[in-house]
Amino acid sequence: MTTTPVNVTVTGAAGQIGYALLFRIASGQLLGPDTPVSLRLLEIPQGVKAAEGTAMELDDCAFPLLAGIDIFDDARQGFDGANVALLVGARPRSKGMERGDLLEANGGIFGPQGEAINAGAADDVKVLVVGNPANTNALIAQRHAPDVPAERFTAMTRLDHNRALHQLATKAGVAVNEVERLTIWGNHSATQYPDIFHARVGGRAATDVVDEAWLESEFIPTVAKRGAAIIEARGLSSAASAANAAIDHVHDWVTGTQGEGWTSAAIVSDGSYGVPEGLISSFPVRARDGRWEIVQGLEVNDFSRAKIDASVAELVEERDAVQQLGLV
Ligand SMILES: NC(=O)C1=CN([C@@H]2O[C@H](COP(=O)(O)OP(=O)(O)OC[C@H]3O[C@@H](n4cnc5c(N)ncnc54)[C@H](O)[C@@H]3O)[C@@H](O)[C@H]2O)C=CC1
Numbered sequence: 001m002t003t004t005p006v007n008v009t010v011t012g013a014a015g016q017i018g019y020a021l022l023f024r025i026a027s028g029q030l031l032g033p034d035t036p037v038s039l040r041l042l043e044i045p046q047g048v049k050a051a052e053g054t055a056m057e058l059d060d061c062a063f064p065l066l067a068g069i070d071i072f073d074d075a076r077q078g079f080d081g082a083n084v085a086l087l088v089g090a091r092p093r094s095k096g097m098e099r100g101d102l103l104e105a106n107g108g109i110f111g112p113q114g115e116a117i118n119a120g121a122a123d124d125v126k127v128l129v130v131g132n133p134a135n136t137n138a139l140i141a142q143r144h145a146p147d148v149p150a151e152r153f154t155a156m157t158r159l160d161h162n163r164a165l166h167q168l169a170t171k172a173g174v175a176v177n178e179v180e181r182l183t184i185w186g187n188h189s190a191t192q193y194p195d196i197f198h199a200r201v202g203g204r205a206a207t208d209v210v211d212e213a214w215l216e217s218e219f220i221p222t223v224a225k226r227g228a229a230i231i232e233a234r235g236l237s238s239a240a241s242a243a244n245a246a247i248d249h250v251h252d253w254v255t256g257t258q259g260e261g262w263t264s265a266a267i268v269s270d271g272s273y274g275v276p277e278g279l280i281s282s283f284p285v286r287a288r289d290g291r292w293e294i295v296q297g298l299e300v301n302d303f304s305r306a307k308i309d310a311s312v313a314e315l316v317e318e319r320d321a322v323q324q325l326g327l328v
């Protein structure tokens with residue numbers, strides 16, 4: 001067992017995702033059963049008392065891997081020494097809003113947090129942005145952290161990926177672990193493109209198992225609009241599934257993805273697949289030695305090209321909007 005605890009900073013610790021996330025991190029599901037963790041919870045002043053309550057409950061679980069909990073309302077302190085930073089704290093959308101509507105409300109949070117990461121996080125810091133609009137918030141944070149390698153800033157599309165796995169597996173009548181090589185491209189928004197053209201279902205090409213009409217009229221809209229459907233049903237945005245996806249993303253990043261399959265994550269584009277360099281866009285990715293790599297060489301047909309381009313165009317618009325707001 002490693003003895004030095006890994007510092008995990010979680011922002012928005014008193015929120016609904018925070019509540020679903022912290023117990024799983026403390027139990028070892030984020031970094032594995034041999035790695036002790038020290039939690040650093042960052043909240044706004046009004047959230048500190050509730051975060052203290054959550055910390056009391058974490059204590060009461062007597063998790064063997066939980067080496068300590070500290071609570072902050074100051075970003076510089078919260079990110080000091082952070083090895084893993086989960087940027088969850090932000091306002092969620094409510095019924096009728098698109099995630100992009102949160103740009104102005106939430107964008108202002110991520111510049112100062114990027115600066116704080118730049119100032120004091122550990123040299124190996126890995127950042128996952130969950131707060132919406134996640135891709136562009138990650139871009140804002142990254143641009144405020146010039147001394148941290150850009151590739152350490154990522155945004156979460158793993159929830160979309162997991163949603164897509166479930167939808168395709170259910171349609172094909174197989175277990176989720178029989179579905180592989182799905183990809184979420186682009187933005188974590190209704191323009192995202194869940195791509196099954198390279199996917200395998202029980203060893204067969206997914207396109208041989210499901211028809212194109214289902215793909216276009218059911219699968220893509222169901223996955224892309226699932227967040228809104230959850231809000232409609234629960235009256236609140238998804239929380240436990242979002243926390244689960246954050247665990248999956250960081251666990252894979254740290255411990256590596258298995259074999260030749262892949263997952264999806266929004267990472268800084270190197271220009272692959274025509275996505276402008278520097279945008280934080282979702283790609284098919286594998287994790288090796290603590291780094292995400294974009295899966296190369298996939299053929300992109302005309303249908304996919306148009307969908308990827310549309311989502312990337314939205315990312316460009318969001319980037320331009322935050323530039324105009326002076327956030328980057
Ligand atoms: N990328 C994804 O797949 C998903 C993203 N989300 C997003 O995650 C974010 C959080 O969602 P919930 O936990 O449901 O919201 P919530 O409202 O329950 O909790 C947010 C928490 O963040 C705190 N907070 C606000 N500003 C902060 C700051 N500057 N520093 C630290 N903490 C701060 C609030 O006090 C609150 O406790 C939302 O933006 C939501 O849209 C939600 C689901 C999936």
Ligand SMILES: O=C([O-])CC(=O)C(=O)O
Nearest residue numbers: 093132226227228237238
């Ligand atoms: O839809 C929302 O606002 C919350 C979210 O990002 C999701 O559930 O994918």
